[in-house]
Amino acid sequence: MKKIYVDLKSNSYSIFVGHSIFSLLPEILAQKKLNKNILVVVDANVEKLNRGKIKTLISAAADKHNVYLLKPGENSKSYTELNKIYSFLLDNNYGRDTLIIAVGGGVTGDLAGYSAATFMRGVQLVHIPTTLLAAVDSSIGGKTGINFEKKKNMIGSFYQPELVLIDTEFLETLPKDEMVSGAGEIVKYAYLSDSNFYSFILENISGIISGSNKQLEKAILNSVAIKAAVVSQDEKESGLRKILNLGHTFAHALETELNFKIKHGQAVTAGVIAALNLSNILNLLPGRHLNNLLQLPKKIVLPRKLTGLNNENLFRIMLHDKKNRNGKIKFVLLSEVGNLLLDVEADKKYVFKALDKMKKDITC
Numbered sequence: 596m597k598k599i600y601v602d603l604k605s606n607s608y609s610i611f612v613g614h615s616i617f618s619l620l621p622e623i624l625a626q627k628k629l630n631k632n633i634l635v636v637v638d639a640n641v642e643k644l645n646r647g648k649i650k651t652l653i654s655a656a657a658d659k660h661n662v663y664l665l666k667p668g669e670n671s672k673s674y675t676e677l678n679k680i681y682s683f684l685l686d687n688n689y690g691r692d693t694l695i696i697a698v699g700g701g702v703t704g705d706l707a708g709y710s711a712a713t714f715m716r717g718v719q720l721v722h723i724p725t726t727l728l729a730a731v732d733s734s735i736g737g738k739t740g741i742n743f744e745k746k747k748n749m750i751g752s753f754y755q756p757e758l759v760l761i762d763t764e765f766l767e768t769l770p771k772d773e774m775v776s777g778a779g780e781i782v783k784y785a786y787l788s789d790s791n792f793y794s795f796i797l798e799n800i801s802g803i804i805s806g807s808n809k810q811l812e813k814a815i816l817n818s819v820a821i822k823a824a825v826v827s828q829d830e831k832e833s834g835l836r837k838i839l840n841l842g843h844t845f846a847h848a849l850e851t852e853l854n855f856k857i858k859h860g861q862a863v864t865a866g867v868i869a870a871l872n873l874s875n876i877l878n879l880l881p882g883r884h885l886n887n888l889l890q891l892p893k894k895i896v897l898p899r900k901l902t903g904l905n906n907e908n909l910f911r912i913m914l915h916d917k918k919n920r921n922g923k924i925k926f927v928l929l930s931e932v933g934n935l936l937l938d939v940e941a942d943k944k945y946v947f948k949a950l951d952k953m954k955k956d957i958t959c
């Protein structure tokens with residue numbers, strides 16, 4: 596088992612990564628002296644696949660424990676579901692000494708995390724991500740929240756967990772399209788890192804997607820280490836943390852235009868392709884490097900429906916992105932692997948050019 600530290604002064608925590616390490620949870624909770632009144636919020640698919648294992652293990656660590664089964668899917672990131680969790684906690688006499696353990700993907704982590712952040716002004720939280728996307732991204736960094744009026748992540752807060760436990764054994768049951776989605780975020784980290792990690796991901800991306808243990812564990816460890824280092828320096832996204840949004844301005848527009856009928860990580864991969872092209876169009880990334888750097892995202896198969904999207908609509912959505920200031924779209928672009936450029940503005944015609952090139956790249 597490997598351990599990565601997120602250094603956030605009084606909000607610091609450890610991320611444990613390994614295969615079959617879930618069984619160590621009672622020991623780790625005891626070592627950390629975490630509260631023993633535990634509510635496990637678990638994705639119903641994950642609970643079913645693990646046939647009671649989660650409940651049995653948590654019961655060994657708890658004075659009191661209950662399992663809240665969460666209906667899988669984005670619709671569960673709602674006020675309705677949040678209120679149900681509050682009621683469940685109150686009906687079962689949970690108080691300020693509660694520990695909420697989120698077991699599932701990003702949906703479970705975001706909802707359970709926001710419940711923990713707000714119930715009785717904040718109770719302890721542990722993340723046990725069971726999707727690749729949650730392992731490398733959503734369980735780390737403290738972003739929690741729910742959707743509101745069909746808008747994603749409109750209500751939420753930064754709330755750090757006591758610890759994160761990533762057991763790669765959970766990923767063995769994850770459907771391929773979910774692995775592809777998580778791989779989109781790993782691709783993004785490859786550009787934030789250095790040429791060694793970039794080359795490793797370029798060579799091993801198909802092994803990672805097919806769940807090859809050694810490659811997967813290395814990819815997760817490095818991705819988590821990058822996110823932990825960035826978040827440690829900028830907990831609330833006032834500066835450096837924006838680099839984690841490489842490809843995301845485009846990705847959010849693509850997801851919105853497709854009514855979220857595309858996996859987040861696939862949208863991120865397409866978004867990275869558009870961002871690389873925009874970097875080149877703005878003369879920030881030389882043409883001879885562009886083609887090299889496009890090799891990686893082109894290894895991921897993306898849905899053809901991306902190529903039919905209307906540029907005007909995408910641009911309008913990007914203009915309304917909550918990360919913008921003064922009506923200008925702020926892009927994260929790059930000049931080489933590891934060298935990111937923040938808050939870059941671009942004329943509409945160049946954004947259109949980048950979108951057109953992305954659509955072409957996807958079909959090649």
Ligand SMILES: NC(=O)c1ccc[n+]([C@@H]2O[C@H](COP(=O)([O-])OP(=O)(O)OC[C@H]3O[C@@H](n4cnc5c(N)ncnc54)[C@H](O)[C@@H]3O)[C@@H](O)[C@H]2O)c1
Pocket residue numbers: 638639640641644667668669672699700701702703705725726727728729732733734735736737738739747748765766767768769770773776859
């Ligand atoms: N907080 C953050 O920083 C952050 C970052 C990125 C994304 N997100 C959020 O994360 C969410 C997406 O997360 P996700 O991609 O993990 O999706 P998800 O939580 O919806 O899980 C995807 C599917 O995988 C299933 N599943 C989960 N673990 C499984 C396993 N081990 N085996 C088999 N099936 C399993 C789930 O039941 C679900 O059907 C979005 O709501 C997004 O907004 C949050």
